[in-house]
Amino acid sequence: MSNVSRAPRWAIAHKFPAQRIETVLEDIDIQVGRTGVLTPVARLTPVNVGGVIVSNASLHNEDEIKRKDIRIGDTVIIQRAGDVIPQVVEVVLHKRSELNKPFKFPTMCPSCGQESMRVEGEAARRCIAGLACKDQAIERLKHFVSRNAFDIDGLGEKQIQLFWDDGFISSPADIFRLQDRRADLEKKDGLGQRSVDNIITAIEKSRVVKLERLIYGLGIPQIGQATARLLAMNYGTLSKLRLALTSAADKRTTEYHDLIGIDQIGENVADDIVNFFQDETNLKMLSDLENQLDIANYESSIIESTKVTGKIIVFTGALEKMGRAEAKSLAESLGAKVVGSVSNKTDFVVVGGEAGSKATKAEKLGVTILTEEEWFKLIT
Numbered sequence: 001m002s003n004v005s006r007a008p009r010w011a012i013a014h015k016f017p018a019q020r021i022e023t024v025l026e027d028i029d030i031q032v033g034r035t036g037v038l039t040p041v042a043r044l045t046p047v048n049v050g051g052v053i054v055s056n057a058s059l060h061n062e063d064e065i066k067r068k069d070i071r072i073g074d075t076v077i078i079q080r081a082g083d084v085i086p087q088v089v090e091v092v093l094h095k096r097s098e099l100n101k102p103f104k105f106p107t108m109c110p111s112c113g114q115e116s117m118r119v120e121g122e123a124a125r126r127c128i129a130g131l132a133c134k135d136q137a138i139e140r141l142k143h144f145v146s147r148n149a150f151d152i153d154g155l156g157e158k159q160i161q162l163f164w165d166d167g168f169i170s171s172p173a174d175i176f177r178l179q180d181r182r183a184d185l186e187k188k189d190g191l192g193q194r195s196v197d198n199i200i201t202a203i204e205k206s207r208v209v210k211l212e213r214l215i216y217g218l219g220i221p222q223i224g225q226a227t228a229r230l231l232a233m234n235y236g237t238l239s240k241l242r243l244a245l246t247s248a249a250d251k252r253t254t255e256y257h258d259l260i261g262i263d264q265i266g267e268n269v270a271d272d273i274v275n276f277f278q279d280e281t282n283l284k285m286l287s288d289l290e291n292q293l294d295i296a297n298y299e300s301s302i303i304e305s306t307k308v309t310g311k312i313i314v315f316t317g318a319l320e321k322m323g324r325a326e327a328k329s330l331a332e333s334l335g336a337k338v339v340g341s342v343s344n345k346t347d348f349v350v351v352g353g354e355a356g357s358k359a360t361k362a363e364k365l366g367v368t369i370l371t372e373e374e375w376f377k378l379i380t
Contacts, residue, residue, distance in 0.1 A: 018079040020089060023047040025074050028059065028103055032111045034139035035221040036126040040065060040105070042076075042088055049080050057086035061123045062105035071100040111135035131171070131281050138164050140219045144172045148225055149217030150209060153202040154195070162188065172217070173288035175203060208294045211238060218286070221272040227264065231273075232298040234262050234337060242286065245277040261341040263328060307378055309335030314342050316359055317352030319372055334379055342367060350375045 027043040040059040047054055057078055059065050068090060070076070075095040081087045109116050109127035111134050116125045131137050141160045145152040155175070163169045166188070168181050178185065178200065185196045209217075216228035223231075235241035247255040248270070260270045276282050313336045315327055322330070327350070328338045342349055342361045349362040350370050362369050370378065 018081065019050045020077050020079045021047050021049050022075055022077055022092060023054075025070065025072060025076050025088070027072055028065075028070075030106060030110045032109060032127055032133060032135035032139070034136055034143050034219045036109075036116075036128065036130070036133065036136050037124045038106070038109065038116055038127065040103075042070070044076075044078065047078070049078060049086065052080065054078060054080070054086045057088050059088060062125060063123050065103055065105065069102070071096070071103055073097060073100040109133055109135075130279060131285065137170065141169065141172065141175070143219045144217045145175070146217075149213055150206045151213075152199075152206050154199045155202065159199070171285050171288065173285065173292050176207060176292035178203060207292065208296065210296050211236075211241075211298045214238070214289070214293070214295055215241070218276070218282075220276045222269045223273065227269065230262055230264060233332075234258075235298075237297045238286075238290070238295050242277065242283075245273060246283075248274050249278050257341075257343065258345075261339045261343060263338045263340045265340070306334040308348070311336045311347040312345055313338050314340070314346055314349045314358055314362070315352070316349060317355030319350075319352040321372060321376065330379070348375070348378075 024045040025042050026045055029041045029043060031039045031041055033039060040062070042057045042059050044055050044057060059070060064070075068088065070088060070091060073096075075092040077089045077092060078086055079089055105125065107116055108114065109129060112127065112129045112132060114127055114129035114133065116127050118125045127133050127136065129136065131140065138161060141164065142157050144150055145155045145160065152175070160169070163178070163185075166184075168178060168184065169175055182196055182200065185191055185199075186193055210232070212225075212229045212232035215231050216223065216225050231241060235244060244255045244258065247253055248259050250256065256270070256274070259265060259273065260267055265273075308331065313331050315324055315331075315338065319327055331338050339346070342358050342365065344365050344367075346362065346365070346367045348368050348370050349358060350372065351359045352372055359369060
């Protein structure tokens with residue numbers, strides 16, 4: 001029998017049930033992430049679970065606490081989900097004391113004291129202070145220097161926290177001004193001249209950055225590496241990106257419809273992107289970064305031009321020869337831009353079985369419609 005990419009088709013994996021252990025939930029702390037999400041964390045009496053000492057477990061959000069009726073002081077059953085991530089499975093109700101009262105989730109941010117809010121339809125509660133919130137600012141800085149963003153070697157979580165506490169950095173651009181604080185840095189315990197030299201060298205190396213890495217490093221809610229690359233590919237330069245996304249605040253504009261037309265970017269993600277570019281603090285931070293960086297415009301990995309290089313493609317309906325993701329990847333490898341909605345800018349709409357409204361709209365707009373067979377003849 002054949003193999004797939006990661007496993008042989010003939011093999012069967014048997015997983016033993018996760019080990020469950022009782023312990024006491026001593027307290028619930030609220031952590032503030034880089035996007036402002038308030039995450040409750042259970043502080044547990046340390047206990048050995050599958051050979052690992054567990055003392056903390058995420059409680060996810062306030063709805064989860066209510067659903068499981070988790071209270072401080074409760075005896076709880078925990079396990080490591082997938083034998084990795086600690087989680088509270090349930091409360092041992094018959095061991096509950098009358099003193100254990102329902103947990104009141106804070107409506108104010110524990111870091112900055114500003115109001116927190118829940119967006120309708122979301123489980124998460126967020127601090128609305130943005131970069132004015134200390135915990136958010138620090139977490140964004142940690143994200144900014146992480147491997148998939150600016151990848152500044154030697155500048156990890158410990159150093160970010162230390163430099164923040166000492167007032168050396170308060171925004172991403174401050175990182176690139178650390179060379180002016182070399183003498184102060186060398187006086188810090190655990191650093192010294194060689195460590196500081198290595199950090200400064202890594203910082204200088206990271207001044208030249210690809211547009212997609214910059215976008216990812218900004219820490220925009222819901223924007224991972226793949227979406228950051230899509231934004232870079234569709235806008236090409238930071239100036240075009242910023243101009244378009246600033247204009248996209250008005251949902252009636254072409255810029256907004258172009259944004260939600262990008263494949264995999266729906267209205268929910270688009271709103272987070274647009275909101276980021278409406279915040280004056282974020283725009284000031286971005287301008288400050290521009291003065292410190294050499295930002296490389298997006299460059300396609302396409303070596304030779306093809307018949308679809310630069311063309312805007314929409315796939316709709318069920319394809320027979322390959323899945324939608326595979327077809328999208330192939331089109332992009334040939335230099336095409338794959339988007340999710342049809343407009344008068346669309347060059348080709350490739351239709352599979354049971355094609356619906358997108359094919360109808362393409363016909364009304366006079367956009368070229370290709371069958372799957374016609375598409376493959378075009379690109380081969």
